[in-house]
Amino acid sequence: MDDADRTDRGGGHRCRIGSFTSGGGRGITTAAVDPATGALTVLTACDTVEDPSYLAVAPDTGVLYAVSETEQGAVCAFRPTAGGLAALGPAVPVGGSGPTHLSVAAGRLLTANYTSGSVSRLPLGADGRPGGPASVLVHEGSGPDADRQERPHAHQVLPDPTGRWVLSVDLGSDSVRVCAPDPATGGLRVHSETPLRAGTGPRHLAFHPDGTVVYVLHELEPQLTVCRWEAAAGRLEPVGEVPVAPEGAPGAARAYPSAVVASPDGRFLWAAVRGADILVTFSLAEGAEQPRPGAAVDCGGSWPRDLVADPSGRRLYAANERSGDVTWFEVDPLTGVPRRAGSVAVPAATCVVFG
Template identity: 35%
Template structure:
């Protein structure tokens, strides 16, 4: 079956080992901690460089930071390279473009979208470009202002989609790879009060799957060559009979494009869907996340395992996938401080 390597981010304090590197054994579902590193407050979201040996973490605090690291390919030890200010409070998401030359980030409380160059040694350069979102939404508690929650590249294109939880919008930007400037292309409005958070792309077809945090729904879009989104479908992520609190968090498409998964915090479940020929989804049901508050998860290559970061129960869980493409058993549970991000290196 082989071995995979996984990085996890967390809401650990600066004095704790907040970023950890794990070895995952595919035959057994066993997770083994290899090394860790501290010195960063709430290293929540991680982005892996295309070279597979360096990455960037967000320090998700007020007046936060972006921090770059290097992983030794043999010893697996991690070393900090450098830091840059995040240009806004609470950097919530970061991505490295496919060339490995540009780092793009969003600040949830600062409402900024930022671009930094990545230098040859993996260091983060000084801010190259920034723009700011304005607006609000109908949910006065969560949508008092713009809150960009993620920035994700359209595969094989210099286009990036920003999901803004505060304004109920998904905006397409084009990256100038010469100077790092972003140019606005399109904006689509979601359902009022939906709170778009993260999204994921079909690997071979022009479909985008977006998870809405506030109303616990999933939206399906078709995407044009220039990044314009066309709405196709809206599906609920929790049963109508569920009366508790819930916020949906992460979404991912399997590498073969057959399935879509999304996480529910409160209901504490993973929702599974089968992708139809026209890109829309068929509901396959819900499975336990194996813990409380599944904020993020990662699919292991081969689509046989799903690793969930359950923030509130302080656990990583390895869910074995069944033949129908849905999580069916919790094979392993590991205690670790407030995990909130799972990134599979290989």
């Protein structure tokens, strides 16, 4: 892909921001990223996809993928151009409803379908275009929260750093499934399932950069579960829990954690917490398995649905859904604590990706 498709005319990089069109969002927003300050400048918006709440960029081709978080769940693919985004064909059904997350693994596109409690795997063409039909793995199980855990609710699906395994986080069944590609069906098969504490509602996970530790963030309780990851065996082993919302944090009783991010250098961990509307910094100075919660700062808006680090790890970006903005922060290199540096209006913002 031409570098001009990934940068603006001033030499800065670009990012893409997903949003809920049903909540007043403009679909997928393209913004220029100032390389010196990290500031965002909105360039264009593409509203051809309904509710593109989560985005992913293929690292090898630069193709942008978006879920359509609707009852008839679908995915769309775009090739970035100097003028915005060019669709690579029509939307492709995922065979599940309410997809909330997607990722690229081993030449396939994966989606976590929240409403139907399933994970889908779609083939990708040479140009990055997704095809069908999707192979669907349906989760089983439930949890004690009758309102939120009456059935499985897959919320995230992510390959491990080796690319051999796929981890699926299920809020409804309080578990993480380790899956492997099934050569017979082209889909996924469950290799193992790791139960987590009942009623906590695991939502998202992040790998430590060394690939041996996984941090699972829970939505229904403000907790972080630390797990050992054994890639050779495909085994995830919980080793401890850490509270996410510090005592005395504003709105801690209404805390709904949403996203967890590890710094590229492995020194820090950050979590976004909705309701409390804070970003919490964890130090990993005592080891990857021993995150220590530190300062909590305001997220710069309301309801931070997503939190990401830029490729350098020097800045964080929070997609604040209810206040309709993306706020960026400078990370203190000694403490890891983020400091608000600016924001840009993006109605119903849900996700930020770079590339």
